[in-house]
Amino acid sequence: MTLIKIIETFKKKLNASYVLKSLEKAADFYGESDNDSEINNPGVITKNSPYGGPARNFAKNLGSENTSRNGEVPLIKLTNVWKIYQMGEIEFAALKGINLEIYEGEFLIILGPSGSGKSTLMNLLGCLDIPSKGTVCLNSKDISELNESELAVVRGQMIGFIFQSFNLLPTLNTEENVLLPMEFQEENRQIARQKASYLLEIVGLSDKKKNLPSQLSGGQKQRVAIARSLAVNPPIILADEPTGNLDTKTGDYILEFLDGLQKSEGKTIIIVTHDLELVKYATRIVYIRDGEIEKIETCKEK
Numbered sequence: 001m002t003l004i005k006i007i008e009t010f011k012k013k014l015n016a017s018y019v020l021k022s023l024e025k026a027a028d029f030y031g032e033s034d035n036d037s038e039i040n041n042p043g044v045i046t047k048n049s050p051y052g053g054p055a056r057n058f059a060k061n062l063g064s065e066n067t068s069r070n071g072e073v074p075l076i077k078l079t080n081v082w083k084i085y086q087m088g089e090i091e092f093a094a095l096k097g098i099n100l101e102i103y104e105g106e107f108l109i110i111l112g113p114s115g116s117g118k119s120t121l122m123n124l125l126g127c128l129d130i131p132s133k134g135t136v137c138l139n140s141k142d143i144s145e146l147n148e149s150e151l152a153v154v155r156g157q158m159i160g161f162i163f164q165s166f167n168l169l170p171t172l173n174t175e176e177n178v179l180l181p182m183e184f185q186e187e188n189r190q191i192a193r194q195k196a197s198y199l200l201e202i203v204g205l206s207d208k209k210k211n212l213p214s215q216l217s218g219g220q221k222q223r224v225a226i227a228r229s230l231a232v233n234p235p236i237i238l239a240d241e242p243t244g245n246l247d248t249k250t251g252d253y254i255l256e257f258l259d260g261l262q263k264s265e266g267k268t269i270i271i272v273t274h275d276l277e278l279v280k281y282a283t284r285i286v287y288i289r290d291g292e293i294e295k296i297e298t299c300k301e302k
């Protein structure tokens with residue numbers, strides 16, 4: 001199966017049971033369930049979903065040559081990856097020979113202290129940067145072989161980003177921020193707006209569509225960022241300290257939400273963090289220190 005076909009497969013809809021679960025959680029957490037008939041009526045959401053029919057288990061749609069979790073081919077594979085920053089005469093190796101395979105449907109936590117190379121690694125996993133040495137393969141394709149525009153297309157369709165600082169565009173309102181990735185993917189404007197509405201319902205922000213980021217709380221901003229990360233229904237969600245700027249309760253809600261995406265949607269969740277609290281959500285933990293993988297732990301049960 002070609003990468004384009006795989007990407008097309010990934011563009012199918014969000015799962016209805018996940019939507020219901022997420023809505024219930026959002027309603028429960030934000031105390032909105034009593035006043036919102038749509039939240040109490042999942043049929044309405046399902047009927048209005050612009051993402052079409054259920055699409056559980058992305059892996060099953062990939063074709064045997066690309067299936068991952070128990071198979072041979074990882075979704076992302078790093079082989080002897082080095083990242084060397086040049087500062088005048090001085091070279092600094094932020095990553096030193098990283099080998100890592102990430103499989104579809106994992107909830108991977110990359111844990112390490114400040115300066116250990118987490119963000120550098122995230123930039124490589126997210127195809128935002130290329131390695132100085134070694135290879136990063138996404139669906140068996142070496143990203144170094146792609147030109148900038150090909151890389152942007154792959155990144156846009158395969159990966160949803162969530163950042164500690166939310167990275168919302170300050171002059172765009174909530175709805176426009178969620179629409180943004182779809183604009184780059186040339187979505188039909190009307191369908192794009194339907195999708196944005198749908199995603200904002202999932203994260204419990206239907207009533208904040210016209211608010212600017214400055215008119216939202218931290219937790220609401222991060223929920224907008226999550227809705228935006230899901231806009232093109234990517235198979236991979238990559239998050240850099242997603243709860244770093246949130247209080248514990250809101251942070252837990254965000255993580256439960258991501259956990260739901262992994263469990264019910266089969267999405268691959270990758271979080272880089274220094275926060276040990278997050279490991280309870282992981283299926284695997286990668287410990288990184290001084291640019292090297294110290295150890296990798298597989299978690300028996302979540």
Ligand SMILES: Nc1ncnc2c1ncn2[C@@H]1O[C@H](COP(=O)(O)OP(=O)(O)OP(=O)(O)O)[C@@H](O)[C@H]1O
Pocket residue numbers: 085086087092093094112113114115116117118119120121274
């Ligand atoms: N552009 C750059 N030029 C030079 N050195 C850099 C650059 N970016 C990062 N570094 C260095 O690389 C190392 C790893 O940085 P990185 O941001 O990946 O760490 P981190 O684990 O994400 O840290 P934190 O948790 O504090 O964000 C650090 O020592 C940092 O100073």
